[in-house]
Amino acid sequence: MDPLAPLETLFDAGRGDELPLPRELAALYGPLRFPLREGRSRVIGNFVTTLDGVASLSAPGLSGGGPISGSNPHDRMVMGLLRSVADAVIVGAGTLRSVPHHLWTAEHIFPALEGPYRRLRAALGKSDSPLNVIVTARGEIDPELPVFRSGRVEVLLLTTPEGARRAREGGLPPSVRIGEVEHSGNGERIGARAILSAIGPLRKGAILLVEGGPRLMGDFFAGRCLDELFLTIAPQVAGRDGSDERPGFVSGVRFAPEHPLWGTLEGAKRAGSHLFLRYRFASEE
């Protein structure tokens, strides 16, 4: 693969402490800062959508982020960077089902930068890989998937008591921790606050990365639990004709016009015609 060109920084609000990026990552991304407050983790999200806001084509074999971003290497590089600073990556079972062979590690999404990603984790004093947290109400998951079997990531399955029973009966390996959380009263959903508390005590300044999908992301916005969103805009128009769902990065919950959620631009970068935006939201965590 040709070496990546650095992202062009269009705007950077420059808040927070600068993380010790190895020189390869600093050259590609520029400084990466997070306001890391004591006694509290920072919850960030990462998504890619088309110009018309589509986050998933919802078609067999085409439902992951690749067809949305055009398998853009800069998008994968940024995903890897965010995973390499994360203590945990949180995904819903729908996302796991759409990319069943995935592991939520930096090197899995962008192997070319494995060395720098690992050095960054070491400099931050973090374990080799972020905890992979899978959220499911039903607990109907395939226990043979690599995320559960590879031995390369620690996994926490967060589910309802009924889902936990189903998952145990399904034959998950004993290395997978199962966290039982009562659902929130909103159907079978587990509230975002309950998800965060079930992940357990975290080191000072921990970063939790929510990679969706849209329903899980909707629950994090609904719980006012998301501090920041890293949003890649891919320069394609996917369209919608009603024959499939084609969600944006939030589904299952609505905010506007009753309770609109407005963000504040923290950063904007560019690689070719892809935009890499960073928005801050007022979380109540």
Ligand SMILES: NC(=O)c1ccc[n+]([C@@H]2O[C@H](COP(=O)([O-])OP(=O)(O)OC[C@H]3O[C@@H](n4cnc5c(N)ncnc54)[C@H](OP(=O)(O)O)[C@@H]3O)[C@@H](O)[C@H]2O)c1
């Ligand atoms: N463009 C992007 O950046 C991006 C990122 C991520 C995903 N995606 C795409 O989005 C699509 C999936 O969308 P989705 O909305 O179905 O994704 P999702 O939120 O990952 O999956 C929904 C499922 O996850 C579980 N879940 C999510 N939130 C839950 C909660 N609060 N409590 C309990 N269970 C919860 C439930 O699983 P059970 O049914 O097992 O109970 C639910 O049916 C896929 O095509 C995926 O590739 C795109």
